[in-house]
Amino acid sequence: MLKIIGASCVFKCDQDFSILQDGGVLFECDPHSSSNQILKIQDFATLTQEYPHLQATFYSDCVLLPAFSNAHIHFEFSNNQSHLLYGDFPTWLSSVIAHREELFENLTQGIQREINLQLASGISSVGAISSYGYDIDPLAQSPLRVTLFNEAIGSNPQALDFLYQNLLERFEKCKILKNHKFSPALAIHSPYSTHYVLSKKVALLAQSESVKLSCHFLESKEEKQWLYEKNGWFQEFFSHFFKVANAKPTMNAHEFLDLLSNLSPLFVHCLFADDAIFDKISQINGSVICAPRSNRLLNGCYLDLDRLTHVKLAPIFSTDGLSSNYSLNLIEEIRSAFFGYAHLDAEKLAKNLLLGITRFPAIALGNNNGELKEGKDADLAIFPCCGIQTSQQKPLHFVLYAQTQVKDLYINGIGEYTWKQ
Numbered sequence: 001m002l003k004i005i006g007a008s009c010v011f012k013c014d015q016d017f018s019i020l021q022d023g024g025v026l027f028e029c030d031p032h033s034s035s036n037q038i039l040k041i042q043d044f045a046t047l048t049q050e051y052p053h054l055q056a057t058f059y060s061d062c063v064l065l066p067a068f069s070n071a072h073i074h075f076e077f078s079n080n081q082s083h084l085l086y087g088d089f090p091t092w093l094s095s096v097i098a099h100r101e102e103l104f105e106n107l108t109q110g111i112q113r114e115i116n117l118q119l120a121s122g123i124s125s126v127g128a129i130s131s132y133g134y135d136i137d138p139l140a141q142s143p144l145r146v147t148l149f150n151e152a153i154g155s156n157p158q159a160l161d162f163l164y165q166n167l168l169e170r171f172e173k174c175k176i177l178k179n180h181k182f183s184p185a186l187a188i189h190s191p192y193s194t195h196y197v198l199s200k201k202v203a204l205l206a207q208s209e210s211v212k213l214s215c216h217f218l219e220s221k222e223e224k225q226w227l228y229e230k231n232g233w234f235q236e237f238f239s240h241f242f243k244v245a246n247a248k249p250t251m252n253a254h255e256f257l258d259l260l261s262n263l264s265p266l267f268v269h270c271l272f273a274d275d276a277i278f279d280k281i282s283q284i285n286g287s288v289i290c291a292p293r294s295n296r297l298l299n300g301c302y303l304d305l306d307r308l309t310h311v312k313l314a315p316i317f318s319t320d321g322l323s324s325n326y327s328l329n330l331i332e333e334i335r336s337a338f339f340g341y342a343h344l345d346a347e348k349l350a351k352n353l354l355l356g357i358t359r360f361p362a363i364a365l366g367n368n369n370g371e372l373k374e375g376k377d378a379d380l381a382i383f384p385c386c387g388i389q390t391s392q393q394k395p396l397h398f399v400l401y402a403q404t405q406v407k408d409l410y411i412n413g414i415g416e417y418t419w420k421q
């Protein structure tokens with residue numbers, strides 16, 4: 001079963017950001033196939049002439065591009081609206097500890113609402129950090145392509161066996177649910193919160209099971225001080241909340257990277273990473289994920305993207321969770337980022353923001369999507385964008401004017417969301 005769709009403007013999201021005017025995509029759409037792929041990308045008129053018997057839809061005043069990937073999101077924090085406090089990292093983390101019970105009451109509705117919002121925002125793929133496992137079933141049952149990062153966290157030496165067993169249980173559950181759209185994976189929360197021994201076990205597990213690994217890394221200046229100078233706010237944090245007198249970190253930043261060196265890991269935030277750290281991340285084939293609005297709310301700054309470019313790391317943009325954002329819509333996220341990075345060249349930035357939610361996260365998550373190319377999975381999104389035909393700066397105008405709700409979304413060649421007026 002084959003289908004053709006076309007639009008006034010097609011963003012292939014290849015390395016050179018090629019754009020086709022009045023382009024079309026021929027793709028497989030067999031409802032029983034686990035791998036419906038893109039077969040051809042061409043001028044829409046030529047494609048429909050070549051395959052006159054096929055169903056073909058053309059979207060005028062619209063952009064057709066690869067469906068988006070939100071590589072870092074916490075569905076389990078979907079109930080947060082005003083529980084958590086923003087402004088600086090210590091204030092936020094203390095508020096998480098204070099409100100953790102209430103945040104997870106009656107969670108099902110909130111998780112479902114945010115799954116629907118991902119689809120409505122043109123997102124086909126998510127990298128979901130699962131702290132407790134509450135999101136496993138709803139995500140496995142959803143149409144989304146999911147990388148489910150089961151998170152390990154905890155630094156109390158007495159609790160490590162229990163914490164690892166609990167992680168294994170969640171991971172085993174995910175392995176049973178594994179299919180072409182649901183990939184079990186692992187997360188180490190961060191080097192300040194996860195004991196070296198536990199982190200090492202998780203890294204070994206990720207290697208032996210050949211799964212992806214994600215972690216929060218060097219997000220705050222307090223974390224940097226803790227990992228490099230072994231003192232500061234985190235010392236008080238462990239003494240106040242966990243009654244550990246004179247606590248010390250169980251590893252430094254480089255020891256943490258050494259643990260992960262053969263896993264091509266995903267590092268989230270890295271706001272306080274220095275050039276030596278970025279160099280090492282690049283050397284171990286890691287990727288860096290930014291969450292600009294989360295960074296603004298929790299740490300009052302944005303990652304300097306030029307520092308990534310210097311070590312040939314491609315920036316990836318994600319929303320993080322409602323724990324540190326007011327909306328999990330990715331177009332809104334990159335629109336905010338566009339205005340945050342006021343010093344960068346506008347047209348180049350717009351292209352990078354779009355590649356940062358398509359091509360680059362697909363590579364980091366190990367998915368076969370994120371680019372319109374023969375042989376890629378047919379994960380496609382169509383967004384209304386008035387005036388795009390005549391625009392001389394199409395990527396920039398898309399970032400500014402695209403509707404934030406998708407018109408149609410295809411995941412694995414199947415229509416999963418249609419915007420009804």
Ligand code: MCF
Nearest residue numbers: 074077096129131189216320321323324
């Ligand atoms: O990315 C943001 C900020 N940085 C760290 N962690 C989280 C974020 N949003 C949710 N979290 C989760 C994290 O996965 O909150 C807990 C962990 O389970 C924080 S540590 C008490």
Ligand code: FE
Nearest residue numbers: 074268320321
């Ligand atoms: Fe996060």
